[in-house]
Amino acid sequence: MEIGPIWRSMLRNKGGFILIAAQIAVTMTIMVNAVAIIQERSVDMARPSGLDEANTFALASVSFVDGMDKKRLIDEDLELIRSTAGVLSATSSNSFPLRRGGWSEGVSLEPGEGVSDSSTALYFSDEHTMETFALELIEGNNFAPNQVDWVVRESSEWPSVAVVTEALAKDLFPDEDGSYLGNTFYIGNDNPVNIIGVVERLQAPWPSWSGLERSMLVPQRRDDDFVRYIVRTEPGLRDELMPQIEELLAQSNPDRIIQSVRTMDDVRKMAYLGEAAMIKLLSFVVALLTAITGLGIVGLASFNVSRRTRQIGIRRALGATRASIMRHFMVENFLVSTVGVVMGGILAVALNVLLVQAFALQPMAWYVIPSAMVLLWLVGQVAVAGPARKASNVTPAIATRSN
Amino acid sequence: MFRYYLKLGALSIRANPALSALMVLAIAIGIGACMTIVTVRHVMSDNPIEHKNDVLYHVQVDSWSPAEPYQEPDKPPEQMTYLDAKALYDAGKAYRQVTSFKTSRVVQPDGDDARPFQLDARATTSDFFPMFDVPFLYGAPWDRASDDAEERVTVLSREINEQLFGGEDSTGRMLTLNGEEYRVSGVLDEWTPVPKVYDLNNNPYEAPEALYLPFSLAATNGFSRSGNTSCWKPVADGGFEEFLASECIWIQMWIELRDKSEKDGYLQFLDAYAAEQKALGRFQRPLNNRLNTPSEWLADREVVDDNVSVLLSIAGLFLVVCLLNTIGLLLAKIMRRAKDISLRRALGASKTTLFAQYIIEAGMIGAAGGMLGVGATWLGLRGIENLWSDYDFIQYLVRMDWTMVLLAVVLAVMSAFAAALYPTWRACNITPASQLRIQ
Numbered sequence: 157m158e159i160g161p162i163w164r165s166m167l168r169n170k171g172g173f174i175l176i177a178a179q180i181a182v183t184m185t186i187m188v189n190a191v192a193i194i195q196e197r198s199v200d201m202a203r204p205s206g207l208d209e210a211n212t213f214a215l216a217s218v219s220f221v222d223g224m225d226k227k228r229l230i231d232e233d234l235e236l237i238r239s240t241a242g243v244l245s246a247t248s249s250n251s252f253p254l255r256r257g258g259w260s261e262g263v264s265l266e267p268g269e270g271v272s273d274s275s276t277a278l279y280f281s282d283e284h285t286m287e288t289f290a291l292e293l294i295e296g297n298n299f300a301p302n303q304v305d306w307v308v309r310e311s312s313e314w315p316s317v318a319v320v321t322e323a324l325a326k327d328l329f330p331d332e333d334g335s336y337l338g339n340t341f342y343i344g345n346d347n348p349v350n351i352i353g354v355v356e357r358l359q360a361p362w363p364s365w366s367g368l369e370r371s372m373l374v375p376q377r378r379d380d381d382f383v384r385y386i387v388r389t390e391p392g393l394r395d396e397l398m399p400q401i402e403e404l405l406a407q408s409n410p411d412r413i414i415q416s417v418r419t420m421d422d423v424r425k426m427a428y429l430g431e432a433a434m435i436k437l438l439s440f441v442v443a444l445l446t447a448i449t450g451l452g453i454v455g456l457a458s459f460n461v462s463r464r465t466r467q468i469g470i471r472r473a474l475g476a477t478r479a480s481i482m483r484h485f486m487v488e489n490f491l492v493s494t495v496g497v498v499m500g501g502i503l504a505v506a507l508n509v510l511l512v513q514a515f516a517l518q519p520m521a522w523y524v525i526p527s528a529m530v531l532l533w534l535v536g537q538v539a540v541a542g543p544a545r546k547a548s549n550v551t552p553a554i555a556t557r558s559n
Numbered sequence: 560m561f562r563y564y565l566k567l568g569a570l571s572i573r574a575n576p577a578l579s580a581l582m583v584l585a586i587a588i589g590i591g592a593c594m595t596i597v598t599v600r601h602v603m604s605d606n607p608i609e610h611k612n613d614v615l616y617h618v619q620v621d622s623w624s625p626a627e628p629y630q631e632p633d634k635p636p637e638q639m640t641y642l643d644a645k646a647l648y649d650a651g652k653a654y655r656q657v658t659s660f661k662t663s664r665v666v667q668p669d670g671d672d673a674r675p676f677q678l679d680a681r682a683t684t685s686d687f688f689p690m691f692d693v694p695f696l697y698g699a700p701w702d703r704a705s706d707d708a709e710e711r712v713t714v715l716s717r718e719i720n721e722q723l724f725g726g727e728d729s730t731g732r733m734l735t736l737n738g739e740e741y742r743v744s745g746v747l748d749e750w751t752p753v754p755k756v757y758d759l760n761n762n763p764y765e766a767p768e769a770l771y772l773p774f775s776l777a778a779t780n781g782f783s784r785s786g787n788t789s790c791w792k793p794v795a796d797g798g799f800e801e802f803l804a805s806e807c808i809w810i811q812m813w814i815e816l817r818d819k820s821e822k823d824g825y826l827q828f829l830d831a832y833a834a835e836q837k838a839l840g841r842f843q844r845p846l847n848n849r850l851n852t853p854s855e856w857l858a859d860r861e862v863v864d865d866n867v868s869v870l871l872s873i874a875g876l877f878l879v880v881c882l883l884n885t886i887g888l889l890l891a892k893i894m895r896r897a898k899d900i901s902l903r904r905a906l907g908a909s910k911t912t913l914f915a916q917y918i919i920e921a922g923m924i925g926a927a928g929g930m931l932g933v934g935a936t937w938l939g940l941r942g943i944e945n946l947w948s949d950y951d952f953i954q955y956l957v958r959m960d961w962t963m964v965l966l967a968v969v970l971a972v973m974s975a976f977a978a979a980l981y982p983t984w985r986a987c988n989i990t991p992a993s994q995l996r997i998q
Contacts, residue, residue: 515869
């Protein structure tokens with residue numbers, strides 16, 4: 157190969173090549189970091205909530221008349237929903253995963269005021285919540301119907317039992333290697349809570365919360381004007397049942413309104429709106445950038461070819477084959493790209509470190525860098541192929557022309 | 560000479576249409592990407608109450624747990640307990656004072672077939688309207704006496720007045736909310752502060768509430784709280800009365816002070832209040848009262864989304880790529896004319912002359928890129944609007960103002976000049992007649 161002479165000839169005309177190498181380096185910096193962010197967001201979006209999302213919807217009931225018997229209202233509503241054909245299970249709660257609003261509470265291993273040992277999302281529940289949320293019980297039991305209390309909205313009473321996620325149990329009792337059942341923690345400073353069940357997974361309502369996997373079911377219902385119903389249907393019946401149940405509840409009692417009727421798919425979409433948009437935006441940026449850099453390489457290579465037409469003609473007249481002329485430009489581009497991607501690798505890591513520090517992003521995966529290198533090498537070779545072919549078509553006769 | 564160079568530039572651009580178009584396009588796309596994000600950031604980090612920045616203050620007192628600060632490093636709670644909000648309001652030490660929280664009400668429209676519906680509402684004191692310069696279309700705010708009397712009065716947003724009263728002057732008409740009759744005291748004109756500076760504890764980028772009600776009425780009657788409620792100490796049993804007397808924070812407080820002496824006076828008053836509370840066994844943390852101006856409060860709450868800052872750094876680098884691209888192409892273009900240049904130098908053209916000529920040509924390309932860049936920015940903003948179309952408020956975040964248009968053009972021309980410097984310098988250094996030999 158004639159890498160040596162090609163490299164030396166490039167050094168005689170550095171300006172243009174340095175520019176291309178720099179352009180490739182910055183392109184790579186952006187590409188690598190954009191891909192790292194896309195990957196991070198995709199991983200976030202793929203986290204399961206624990207619910208049977210495809211067959212679940214939620215709606216809210218808001219009472220607006222003083223003196224409404226809300227316990228009776230909720231019992232009647234749930235009775236109505238559960239007796240509808242096609243409904244697998246239904247429950248009332250204050251929130252549900254991905255809703256981005258809910259109740260969190262500090263929990264401790266010792267009673268009394270002070271710094272909490274962990275924090276958790278609360279879902280006020282009844283004995284049906286477990287089935288409605290499609291939770292996998294790892295150990296222990298569901299609540300019995302008589303364990304579910306009814307209290308006023310501002311109550312500071314807490315039930316003495318709870319079902320917790322494995323993540324919460326692990327956070328509270330990291331040294332426990334057997335069963336979490338029967339372990340006690342404290343909520344609201346002094347109220348002991350006994351773990352009667354542990355579920356594999358149930359996300360808290362806030363997707364961006366660092367403690368996303370920590371939540372607990374509290375066997376309690378509160379006397380609030382707002383109540384949310386979560387309904388799980390038999391597979392495939394959700395879209396049909398949703399408007400039906402909305403209408404059923406709206407008709408059953410005129411002293412409240414039914415609102416926020418949404419499938420879990422819609423709830424998920426809204427919860428990850430920003431992530432989905434960032435993924436699309438960054439993908440577009442990467443594509444546009446690659447195109448601009450590719451076009452830049454085409455432009456400069458064409459210029460180089462037309463400037464060196466006479467030299468090419470001379471080489472051809474002296475016996476160089478078309479293939480070797482073409483190879484000259486391809487190798488030249490390969491060398492420039494190599495300088496570019498090596499610089500780009502360094503810059504990309506530097507930017508990633510900055511972004512991780514400033515915005516608490518995840519550090520990128522190692523393989524993004526070599527992948528981007530290969531991709532940019534390929535882009536360079538494809539971009540230069542056209543002008544190189546044009547160069548190889550220069551006839552030896554050009555050499556005889558005195559300009 | 561300038562006009563002659565303009566003409567030469569135009570000729571040269573026309574002589575290489577593909578290369579020139581590529582350069583203009585690269586600048587336009589780079590500017591477009593950059594300005595799209597800069598515009599969104601500019602809107603998001605704006606201070607909508609800038610003109611009153613020296614008289615408005617967000618009030619914080621440290622009522623939090625003795626065991627740990629509300630937020631590191633030793634920040635006082637961002638909201639207030641009802642106890643403190645009421646005590647500070649009742650003391651009346653500021654020129655204007657606002658205590659407020661976000662709530663919701665169910666509207667029951669007249670007519671048999673109209674279904675009731677829920678609206679976001681803001682419970683606030685009457686000073687809210689003059690303090691935040693809220694424009695009125697009809698009527699006026701309720702007065703301070705109505706605040707104290709817990710009167711059922713309301714102010715409607717323009718939009719909801721259109722929906723409920725067909726846009727008429729509804730001042731004095733009655734409206735049923737949660738089964739109770741309210742008198743309409745006024746209707747707002749179009750008003751969307753971005754960010755929603757008066758309540759940064761909830762989403763800072765959402766529309767203002769549709770209804771406004773007296774704070775005292777809503778607070779003491781247990782209206783639902785749509786915003787955050789945080790408690791470090793459990794509420795004692797005994798229902799809502801105990802909640803009001805609790806250490807839970809859920810109220811935002813703002814005051815207006817006309818000058819520095821009033822501010823100093825208020826700070827002294829807050830210190831005295833905190834000392835009084837300490838004597839009563841509350842406020843067990845070190846003294847930590849704060850008065851923040853709107854811009855300080857916006858900075859403290861770090862309202863601008865991290866995504867925007869990440870995108871801004873990427874957009875900046877994107878512009879760098881576009882500029883490197885342009886430099887390379889300009890260099891190619893100028894070096895292609897090396898022969899002309901060396902001939903002109905041989906015939907006596909000075910370096911300054913050549914420099915002026917090529918910089919003007921670059922400026923023309925930059926200006927064209929800038930114009931197109933404004934268009935690209937507009938397209939970019941429409942793209943952002945589309946990507947976030949499920950988020951209603953996005954339309955307020957993608958608005959371009961004249962400052963941004965001007966910035967786009969200036970940035971484009973500056974970019975083009977910056978890009979032209981190296982190629983022009985190379986051109987000026989071509990030695991006279993060096994290129995005239997037959998190779």
